[in-house]
Amino acid sequence: MRKKITLKQIARELDVSISTVSKALKNSKEISADTIQKVQAFAKLYNYRPNNIALSLKNRKTNTIGIIIPEIVHHFFSKVIRGVELVANQRGYNVIIGLSNESFSKEVINMEMLANGSIDGFILSMSKETLLQQDYHHYNETMNQGMPIVMFDRVVSEIKCDKVIVDDFNGAKNAVQKLISNKCEHIALITTRDYVSVGRLRTQGYLEALEDNNITPQAELILKMDDTLDYEVHLEKLEGEIEQLFKAHKEIDGVFAVNELYALSAMKVARRMGLNVPNDIQVIGFTDGVLSKHSTPSLTTVSQHAQLMGERAADLLIDKIEAEFEIEEEQFQTVVINTELVERESTK
Amino acid sequence: MRKKITLKQIARELDVSISTVSKALKNSKEISADTIQKVQAFAKLYNYRPNNIALSLKNRKTNTIGIIIPEIVHHFFSKVIRGVELVANQRGYNVIIGLSNESFSKEVINMEMLANGSIDGFILSMSKETLLQQDYHHYNETMNQGMPIVMFDRVVSEIKCDKVIVDDFNGAKNAVQKLISNKCEHIALITTRDYVSVGRLRTQGYLEALEDNNITPQAELILKMDDTLDYEVHLEKLEGEIEQLFKAHKEIDGVFAVNELYALSAMKVARRMGLNVPNDIQVIGFTDGVLSKHSTPSLTTVSQHAQLMGERAADLLIDKIEAEFEIEEEQFQTVVINTELVERESTK
DNA sequence: TTTTAACACGCAAACGTTTTCGTGACTTTC
DNA sequence: GAAAGTCACGAAAACGTTTGCGTGTTAAAA
Known part of the structure; x- marks a missing residue:
């Protein structure tokens, strides 16, 4: 077992100083051609590579970015990671991940663990618990x-x-406009409680599309699920409530759901009730994951371009990291990624 | 903006030496109670945290493990990561990820990038290209x-x-035994080409189950897909071939597929041909992902316990990292995770 | 022959820690 | 009152780099 070789060892073997070795490897013109040749040959032979940790310490820069997400077994988040990793790697950075598991304290602990020199910057998406508690001190302290x-x-x-x-x-x-254009007149909304901004905005979009078409929104057609429940329980409850909704409102001919799973559940319930998708009822979901693509009928969804989000986030972060000349007037950007309606079989 | 504080700064402020500060923070009994109190108060006030990089350099230990996988937008791999992250965090380690994207060269580059001091050990799953080229030098060099x-x-x-x-x-x-027990007599196998050991072993399992039940395997019932194709093309081709298979062999009453997507495709084709799953044809897949759970009918699958695999891998790695006393006789273990048949609606 | 300049290299500091050892100032002991 | 011991702290090395600067040797210029 041949341990990694260091500058010091090369220097000793070749009977020169450490600095000479370092400079020779960089083709410094302070060093004679002879020595350069000798050092580089030796270094190549022993496969010398500078130690990243030592470099990080010296340069006060790790070339590593930390990403903290609530969950990794999730199509959306893993696509974001892929995007981050893609540009990070291209720009010479590594990616280190931390999972908050939707927990506030795990988020804080993970951030503190990484903030002590391990990384140059964070990319993160807040946990539900943080969103609920509205305690943002750890972000501000880090910044x-x-x-x-x-x-x-x-x-x-x-x-x-x-x-x-x-x-x-x-x-x-x-999405809702699409349903309306497809002659839906009674469109249900399946959403989550409002504390996640994302859910609120989607609900607003639904409402405005209706209003734009002079359709009066009906509160009874809006189903708000509590998504803090256990996953399995949640799912059962979800289907039950959808079924109730459909039974109480036979006129429903369109459904907009704020995520994939809700949309799928709606389709499942519809089928169980003998309704045909898309002929009797059309369905559109949000988040373009595997489920949408491979369900039967396949699901029309609003694609979020998750990978692109990751790429943009990484670029934004690395740009900031590398902007040495501390602009005193901190300027923050918000990049908005446009969605795209991917039409499949669940709409006409 | 208050930059992170260092021992040196604390020492200067308090007019003591760096070593005194370091020892005081560790409650060393070399230091007087007075000084300890003073230093700790100051450190707390300024929220001192030791710099990880400096510690890594000093200890020649980063407390970080690297994980290299072919793809992250994949239920199986992301579950493994979750398992790794779980025990890594519990045991005080961070996780840094590298994606090979099924490419040999990206795998090599990623490994070299991390092997130069950034991490203490690797957890990895080989890319298809590496498997094909059978070039393993980078693993051996790293070890x-x-x-x-x-x-x-x-x-x-x-x-x-x-x-x-x-x-x-x-x-x-x-899985195949289950189909046989469920009265299937003509069981098709949908698999990949053999270069991935995983595919080969599953094929062998299929064959042996048949033989155990005195059923002669028929080559015509085995469909080997080339999975190096582009994803979309692959899928279309897949469905076409499955349809041909089903049409040529109307007697097929059971299907075992080596992954989720193949199983789903089989169900889709069956439905299109007017066959009922599970009454006319029963289907079992491998890999327990979201698709299996949420398809209609939901899919009976062989669960791999991906998260458990990640946990075991992390434990194995950290045990080895922390086994200081270099056992000369390197002993390597192979942990085998048992699968579990998750029965759902696609079988009787 | 003396001065100057170029060359090729080594020294040392710095990044932020931890830890061993040395050393003054007191205190105790006989 | 001298020897021994205790206490509380500082100096310095080490981890592996990079880099500004100093310096001895040789060659060119005066």
Whole structure:
């Protein structure tokens, strides 16, 4: 087992100083051609590579970015990571991940763990618990220490930093408009409680699309699910409530759901009730994941371009990290990613 | 903006030496109670935290593990990551990810990038390209430098290291046995080409289950897909071939597919041909992902316990990292994770 | 022959820690 | 009152780099 070789060892072997070795490897013109040749040959032979940790310490720069998300077994978040990793790698950075598991304290702990020198900046999406507690001190403290943060998807206006968000409002509005254009007259909305900004905006989009078409929104057609429940329980309850809704309102001919799973559940319930999708009832979901693509019928959805979000977030962050000349007037950007309606079989 | 404070700064403020500060923070009994109190109060006030990079350099230990996988937008791999992250965090480690994107060269580059001091060990699953090229030099070189590696799922016997694998053979065998017990007499197999060990083992399990029940395997009932194609093209081709298979062999009453998507495609084709699942034809897939759970009918699958694999891999790796006393006789373990047949609606 | 300049290299500091060892100032002991 | 011991702290090395600057040697210029 041949351990990694260091400058010091090369220097000793070749009977020169450490600095000479370092300079020779960089083709410094302070060093004679002979020595350069000798050192480089030796270094190549022993496969010398500078130690990243030592470089990080010296340069006060790790070339690593931290990403903190609520959950990784999730199509949307994993696509974002892929985007982040893509541009990070292209620009010479590594990516280190932390999972908050939707918990406030895990989010704080993870951030503190990484903020002590391990990374140059954060990309993160808030946990539901943080959103509920509205305690943002850890973000501000981190930024006060000069560590840049880029937030994506689940953001909040109280925090001043760069952001990448989806145009939830227009995405929802367009989806509902599509249903209306497809002759739906009684469109139900299946959404979550409002504390996540994302859910609120999508609801607003739904409402405005209706109003634009002179349709009076009916509160009874709006189903708000509590998504803090256990997953399995949640799902059962969801289907039950959808079924009630459909039974109480036979006139429903369109459904807009704020996520994939809700849309799928709606389709499942519809089928169970003998309704045909899309002939009797048309369905559109949000988030373009595997489920939408492979369900039967496949689901028309609002695509969020998750990977693109990750890419933009990474670019934003790295730009800020590399903007050495501390602009005193901190300027924060919010990048809005446009959604796209992917039409499949669940609409006409 | 208050930058992170260092020992040196505390020392200067309090007019003591750096070593005194360091010791005071550790409650060393070399330091007087007075000084300890003073230093700790000051440190708390300024929220002092030791710099991880400096510690890593000093200790020659980063408390970070690297994980390299072919793809992250994938239920199986993201579940593995979740498992790794879970135990890594519990044991005080961070996780840094690298995506090979199924490419040999990206795998090599990623490994080299991380192997230069950034991490203490690797957890990885080989890319398809590496599997095809059978070039394993980068693994061996990394291990020669004293960096431990744990491989999972896609492994190869030529590489001597710790491994965590799924019992693909018995998983497949049990699945097929289940179909046979459910009175299936003509069971088709939809699989990939053999270069991935995983595919080969599942095929063997299928064959042995048939033989155990005195059923002669028929080559015409085995469909081997080339999965190196572009995803969309692949899918279309897949459905076409399954349809041909079903039409040519109307007697097929059971299907075992080596992954979720193949199983779903089989169900889709069956439905299109007017066949009822599970009454006319029963289907079992491999890999317990979201698709299986939420398809209609929901899919009976062989669950791989991906998260558990990640947890075991992380434990294995950290155990090795922390086993200081270099056992000369390197002993490598292979942990086999048992599969579990999750019965849903696609079987009787 | 003396001065100057170029060359090729080494020294040392710095990044932020931890830890071993040395050392003054007191206190105790006989 | 001298020897020994205790206490509380500082100096310095080490981890592996990079880099500004100083310096000895040789060659060119005066």
